Amino acid sequence: MSQKKAILSPLPGVFYRKPSPEEAEFFKEGDAVKAGDTVGLIEVMKNFYEVKAEEDGIIEKFVVDNEGIVDAGQELLVLK
Template sequence: MDLKEIQNLIKFVSNSGVAEVKLETGDVKITIKTTVEGSSPEITYVQQAPVAQVAAAPASAAAAPAAAAPSAPAADDSKYVTIKSPMIGTFYRKPAPDKPVFVEVGASIKKGDVLCVVEAMKLFNEIEAEVSGKIVKILVDDMSPVEFDQPLFLVDPS
């Protein structure tokens, strides 16, 4: 491949609107990266870094109904304490796949009890209860991605 062909390829890729093209022919390897107009070139979320872009849409779509559900019965939930995720990661209800869940709906908890684990960058962080009370609702499914400050549990402190 000569210089003229490479220049033509760069022009073609930049006009096509494609973000990245990799070409391998024989002993030549070319990678051309461009930014699509009207988009931010480098927005990366830690939990989505290894995930393909196709999988990013369902993850955000799954998070939207979970976030909308608590706001609908907001009047009833006002007396409950919401325990939120302190970080972005993956929510796990069990310490290991072969172990029982930390808590169930209706379980009595004390301040400092472990409620779940949030995995972020291969580190498993135990999320502890901020208050004593009874678990009223678990707002996130097991093995689901969670955002910073996303509600995880509703606790009745009385």
């Protein structure tokens, strides 16, 4: 059985699943990601911080919606 791994928010702010409103999402549920891939952005006071996958996996589900408000350490998505 494969182990699930959560990707957590490094800081509080707004979580974005795409690089800009006009662009497609970085990844969708079911997509494979590699360690180091940017899976989202956290905005804090108009500064954007990349959220990166720490290991390879497949995105099982996003726990937070696009433009959802998150706390530091909150689960953003789950890899399987």
